[in-house]
Structures are given as structure tokens and as C-alpha cells.
Amino acid sequence: MSDTIAILNDTTRCTGCEKCVAACKEEYELGRDRPWRAQGAVSDLSSTRYTTIVRRPDEHYVRQQCRHCLEPACVSACLVGAMQKTPEGPVVYDADRCMGCRYCLAACPYGIPRYEWDQRVPYVTKCTMCIERVRRGDIPACVDACPEEATMFGTRAELLAEAHRRIDENPGKYQPRVFGEHEIGGTSVLYISDIPLDFLAWKPDLGTQPLPERTWAALHKVPPLMLGMGGLMTGIYWVVGRRMKLASEAAIELETAASDIQAPAAEAESGEGST
């Protein structure tokens, strides 16, 4: 199997300048952060912030983004294939397939995906590792913008080698592990750090077994859970129907607004022509 692409974040080099955040916002036209009541702070990950900087004591800065897990729980939790693992490694989202159930939000051990709660037709949002830029031969916008080389792009094998090299050549500087090398089967966003990074996950020790394996093993052992599937599917049809209705209402509103603008312009034009 060819090696997947990856990002290595070295927290010892990060100054918290947020140029990576700004570059991501510009690349995806995310606009200004909007406070939302479920958020602790506007600087949290959100539908307008696919990456952010978590500030820790003593001027430690830790970049947060989707880990692009090798065996992603969000993908296995999504019943309609809206979360997909690409052959290159990044985990991407297909809004056309999404039914709005938000199982991916609940499944992610790093609390990454966000929902557009304030939109009429909401979707899930998260980092894509700039897969389209990478396919064009470019590197992710955030990596490109970092002036400190605190975040690097390459293949997972190259970046793991670089991470271990930095740890070995700087005794005592780093925690003695590469975060993401083995956790829950491994991730494509890796970290080396002088402080523990367990706070980034939903519990300190995630183990090394991929979450999808655990999830499905548990489901097979608990058949009654499957009995709820009928009710679940009913809910899904309701959600899909509602989303389609909202989308078509939004389209009608746009059409009406457009014809409201065009009508006076046409009248003015014909008035001008008749004089």
C-alpha cells in the first residue's frame, strides 16, 4: 500500500500567531467567527474555523484540526457514506449524501466535526487536509502559511521519521512519543510536543485499537441495538425530507429575490427605450 499524506505539528515551534488559521479561513472563505451558545469561546473549532490554536499555560500553543485517522470512527459511524476516507489518506465530507444525523460528531474521539447550527440548511464541517490543493500539486494552506515550520506536510512515513529524529536528537526536549503514531490505529495528523497532549482527546488513553473495530464488535454483541434501526431509518427519512424542503424553500426565496430585482430594472429599461 502506498504511503498516505500527513501533517506533523511540532508544538515546541508554534508561537500561536494563527497565520495557519487565517490561511485556512481565506482558502475556504469561512468569514468571521460567530459566537454560538454551545461554544466555550469563539476561538474554538467551529463551522467558520477548521483549525484553531489551543492556548495552554506557559505560552504553549497546540494546533487543533481533524487527525485524518487511518481508521476513522466518523466514517464507520456514518450510515450514508457522507464521511469518506480518500485513497490519499484525508477524510472528507460529501454534503450531498449527509442526512444531518450528526453521528459523526458523536463518534469522533477528538471532538472535531462541527455543525452549522445557525444555518437554515446545516451541514457538517471540518478540515479536509486541503485534499483538492494537494491533488493539484500544492501543499495545505495552513502549512504553507506557517512562518515557523511548526506544521509540516509530507508522507506519513517521512514525517514519522522526522518526528523520531527530532525526539532522539533533542534528549529531554520532547515528550518521548509521537502523538498519533499508534492511538486508535494511528492518525495522519501527528504531533510532537514538550507537554502531554492527552487533553485533545475525549479520554487520556485512547488505546491502539481502531475505534470502528470496537464499535462494530460491540454492536454484534448487542443485537437489541439493531432493533432500533427501523425507528432510526424513519428519523432519517424525516431529516432528509426536511433538509430537501428547506433547500427548495431557500431556492424559491432566491429566485423571488432575483426576479424582484430584475423587474424594476426591465421596467426602467423599457421606459428609457420609449422616450
Ligand code: SF4
Ligand atoms: S479526527 Fe474525528 S473527524 Fe477526523 S477522521 Fe478522525 S474520527 Fe473523523
Ligand code: SF4
Ligand atoms: S489542511 Fe487545509 S482544511 Fe485543514 S486546517 Fe489546514 S488549511 Fe484548513
Ligand code: SF4
Ligand atoms: S502559523 Fe505556525 S507558528 Fe503560527 S500558530 Fe500556526 S502553527 Fe503556530
